[in-house]
Every structure is written in C-alpha cells, then in structure tokens.
Amino acid sequence: MSAPLLAIRDLRVAYGKVEAVRGVSLTVEAGRVVTVLGANGAGKTTLLNALMGVLPATGGIRFDGRDLARLPVEERVDLGLSLIPERRELFGSMSVEDNLRLGAFRFRGRNRGDLDAMFALFPRLKERRRQLAGTLSGGERQMLAMARALMGRPRLLMLDEPSLGLAPLIVAEVMRTVARLRDEGVAVLLVEQNARAALAVADHGFVLDGGAVVLEGPSAALQADKRVIETYLGVLAADAQG
Structure with missing residues (x-):
C-alpha cells in the first residue's frame, strides 16, 4: 500500500498558552476527499493554516513523504498544496x-x-x-x-468552509465540483460546518472538538453515527425545518 499524500502526526498549534489544535493526526490519500467537521472554534481553520505554513506548529507534517516542518508557504505551494480560505481573498x-x-x-x-x-x-x-x-x-x-x-x-486542495453563506443549490454545485476534482485525481481536504453536504461527498471524515479529533471514520459510518446525527446532522435538519 502506498504512503498517503498528506500525513499529519500529533499536530499542535498554540496561541500563547491556549492550545487551539491538540495532538491531531490524520491522513489524506491521493485522489480522495477527506472532511474535517466541527463547530465554530473547534480548531478547523487553525489546522489548515498550520498545514499551509501560515501558523507555527509542532508535530509531524509530511507531504508525499517530504517533511514540511521548515518549509515556507511558497515552497509548500510549489510542492502542490493550495488553500482556499474562508474569505476567499x-x-x-x-x-x-x-x-x-x-x-x-x-x-x-x-x-x-x-x-x-x-x-x-x-x-x-x-x-x-x-x-x-x-x-x-x-x-x-x-x-x-x-x-x-x-x-x-495543486495535488492537494484545502477548502475552508466553502459552503459558508451560500444557498443550498449553490452548495450542491460546489460539492459536485469537489467530487469532479477527486475523479480527476486531485486530493481535497474539506473543512466544513455543513456536515450533511461534506459527508455526502467525502470518502473519510474527522470530527474536531476543542482542537482534538473526537471521532473519525468512513463518511458512511459517520453519517450513521448517533453522536454525529445528534450534534451535526440533527441540528442541520432542525434548522432546515425552521
């Protein structure tokens, strides 16, 4: 079995004495979509910024087998990492x-x-x-x-809350595009609060809470997990009805 395109081991990011990302480990295989779910303040954006080299972090980050620890943002881009921030910029x-x-x-x-x-x-x-x-x-x-x-x-496209502020039909279009990118061999790390949309397109998912991974598994398993349903999918369903 080939090594994952992205491998994160015990990643930690702190703002002063406050640890925003606490011991996160995850992998992204080439040509796969992995989603990171969580509420506001869970550490999702901090995680992406650390992977891109915008924020200092400790722990291991390897991309295609290469250690990214000391690489600046520009060199990470040259290797094939790309981040679309929430504000789109x-x-x-x-x-x-x-x-x-x-x-x-x-x-x-x-x-x-x-x-x-x-x-x-x-x-x-x-x-x-x-x-x-x-x-x-x-x-x-x-x-x-x-x-x-x-x-x-890019070989790995990282998306920070791509559905934020968009109408449901547009969200569906964005997610269809994510699926097409996977079909073309681009790996995607998708950070989302919209668990229903993210899990529908992702192969694997991680749930972040308080900066730590509290759940992970294949998307189908997470969609059926009672904790995910009650915390994320149930809330979304209630919002849609209200």
Missing part, C-alpha cells in the same frame, strides 16, 4: 480572467490550457470573464476562488 478590482491568471503566476503565463479547462469546469466564469470579481455573487466568488487555486495545479 479575491482581487475585487480585477476581472475574473485576471484573477485566474494570477493563480498560475508560477508558470509564467503558460496557462492558456488551464484557463480553458477552468472555463469548462465553471461555465459561469467564462460568461463573466471580463466582469470585476468584486461584483460577483457569493456562489460565483466561491467558484472563482476554486478555479484560481486550480490554476496552480
């Missing part, structure tokens, strides 16, 4: 197409084929290629953020 005063071209900056402009591929994956972006990113809807901004990240040809 688009350049609002630039066009959709220019935002996409910036995503391929490390290829020095040799991105014509990738641009066409992104427009095929997200036809709505092609329709709005000359439109300023700041004028897009929430769903269109999320699509642009994903497409811009994919222009960098």
